[in-house]
Amino acid sequence: MQVVEVLADEGRVRVIRCVGDFDQGVLAPLAAACAAAADDDRIDKVVVDVSEVAFADSAFLNELLRLRRQLPTVLAGPLPARLLRLLELTGALGVFPLADGVDAARVR
Numbered sequence: 001m002q003v004v005e006v007l008a009d010e011g012r013v014r015v016i017r018c019v020g021d022f023d024q025g026v027l028a029p030l031a032a033a034c035a036a037a038a039d040d041d042r043i044d045k046v047v048v049d050v051s052e053v054a055f056a057d058s059a060f061l062n063e064l065l066r067l068r069r070q071l072p073t074v075l076a077g078p079l080p081a082r083l084l085r086l087l088e089l090t091g092a093l094g095v096f097p098l099a100d101g102v103d104a105a106r107v108r
Helices: 028-039 058-070 081-090 102-107
Strands: 002-006 013-022 045-056 073-077 098-100
Touching: 002 028, 013 028, 013 102, 028 058, 045 058, 045 081, 045 102, 058 073, 058 081, 073 102, 098 102
Parallel strands: 013 045, 045 073, 073 098
Antiparallel strands: 002 013
């Protein structure tokens, strides 16, 4: 099961909250939320709340990287151990700014 929730924008920052297991078969809601953020001229930055991601594969990471190429993207944690491991193994850990929680990420 997975949940993708777009929280109310604050200023020019959009928050996308991800909960559950994410693999290639269930990425459509995340892809749609990311595309909507990238297409919205009022948005300058996206915060992706990954604190409740139980599982993520390379397809999830690719979606985050695609978003990052279009808009500054901050990951709000704490990062779950499995996601942290994926980011470490792929060398993507240094690509994303990290913040402890959504509020801290909004101002980072």
